[in-house]
Amino acid sequence: xxxxxxxxxxxxxxxxxxxxxxxxxxxxxxxxxxxxxxxxxxxxxxxxxxxxxxxxxxxxxxxxxxxxxxxxxxxxxxxxxxxxxxxxxxxxxxxxxxxxxxxxxxxxxxxxxx
Amino acid sequence: xxxxxxxxxxxxxxxxxxxxxxxxxxxxxxxxxxxxxxxxxxxxxxxxxxxxxxxxxxxxxxxxxxxxxxxxxxxxxxxxxxxxxxxxxxxxxxxxxxxxxxxxxxxxxx
Numbered sequence: 001x002x003x004x005x006x007x008x009x010x011x012x013x014x015x016x017x018x019x020x021x022x023x024x025x026x027x028x029x030x031x032x033x034x035x036x037x038x039x040x041x042x043x044x045x046x047x048x049x050x051x052x053x054x055x056x057x058x059x060x061x062x063x064x065x066x067x068x069x070x071x072x073x074x075x076x077x078x079x080x081x082x083x084x085x086x087x088x089x090x091x092x093x094x095x096x097x098x099x100x101x102x103x104x105x106x107x108x109x110x111x112x113x114x
Numbered sequence: 115x116x117x118x119x120x121x122x123x124x125x126x127x128x129x130x131x132x133x134x135x136x137x138x139x140x141x142x143x144x145x146x147x148x149x150x151x152x153x154x155x156x157x158x159x160x161x162x163x164x165x166x167x168x169x170x171x172x173x174x175x176x177x178x179x180x181x182x183x184x185x186x187x188x189x190x191x192x193x194x195x196x197x198x199x200x201x202x203x204x205x206x207x208x209x210x211x212x213x214x215x216x217x218x219x220x221x222x223x224x
Contacts, residue, residue, distance in 0.1 A: 033211055042118075042200055042214035043157075056211070089155050093212075101145050101204060103212055105157040 002026055004106035006092050012112045013082055020078045021109045025094030032075050033103065034067055035091040036060065043091055049075060050097060082113045116140055116205060118215035126221045127191050135186040135218045137201030145204035146177050147212065148186050150197050157200070160186070191222045 005024040013019050025032045030051050035043035046065070047057045051072040061067075064082075069075040079086055089110050095103040117140035127133055139146070148160040161168050161175040163184065168175055172191075177184040184201055198219050202212040 035214075037155075040216075042216050043202075045211050045213070048211050091157065093157075100162075102159065102162040103147065103202075103204075104159060105149075107154070107156045110155065 004092055004094050004104050006090075006106035006109050008109060009107060010110050010112075012114060015084060015113055016081055018078065018080045019082060019111065020076050021090055021092075021111075022074060022076050023092030023094075023106060024074045025092070026104060027073075029094035029096055029104075030072065031095045031097055031101075031103075032069055033093040033095075034075070034077050035093065037089045037091060037108075038087075046077075079111075082111075084113050087111055087113045116203075116213050118201065118203060118213050120199075120201060120215035120218050122218060123216065124219045124221075126223065129191060129193060129222055129224050131191050131222075132187070132189045133191060133220070135188070135199055135220075137184045137186070137203075137215060139182050139184075139201075139203045139213075141182075141203075141205050143177075143179055143182075143203040143205055146179075146184050147202050147204075148175055148184070149200045149202065150195075151200060151217070152197055160199075188220075191220075193222045193224055196220055196222045 033048040034046040037043045049069040064080045089108045093103045093105045119138045149157040174187045198217040200217045
């Protein structure tokens with residue numbers, strides 16, 4: 001299967017701990033997006049990359065959040081000093097740039113901060 | 115800011131019924147996608163439809179970009195159609211990524 005892959009699928013962590021999530025996009029896609037979704041809401045944009053460059057960050061992305069895509073392939077999203085309000089589903093998507101830009105999402109990582 | 119409004123927010127249907135979900139958006143778009151979120155949270159692609167009409171089995175979608183809306187039609191609904199449906203425009207201005215509405219939660223009962 002060559003879809004978007006996210007790991008882990010579930011993560012339970014204690015408040016104050018750091019967590020890191022990984023996203024592997026579809027191989028020929030040069031754009032990669034991170035979204036966060038809380039219960040009853042639509043996905044909210046966090047940040048996105050074109051190749052290894054981080055092009056845009058949402059105001060939702062506090063300084064405790066950092067994302068990287070070091071070689072323009074997989075990406076990591078790290079949350080430092082987690083808070084209960086960080087509990088959410090974290091979704092990754094990828095797409096091409098240019099004429100046909102359909103985005104495809106991974107299964108998500110569900111984070112629970114206790 | 116960029117607005118995406120979906121209606122209705124909730125919909126309950128008897129199996130076999132038809133429905134129309136609406137998505138209004140506030141600016142010119144390069145692209146618009148419809149997704150179905152399954153009970154496990156994954157977003158499944160339904161349509162990539164910046165304009166015009168497309169059909170896929172019992173589902174079809176129409177986007178009228180000049181009037182800034184898109185419609186998703188579900189015919190002969192089945193219980194497996196239950197879930198949340200999202201539209202997500204990709205706006206023409208700048209590098210704005212897909213912007214999601216709050217979705218329509220559909221429940222199809224047998």
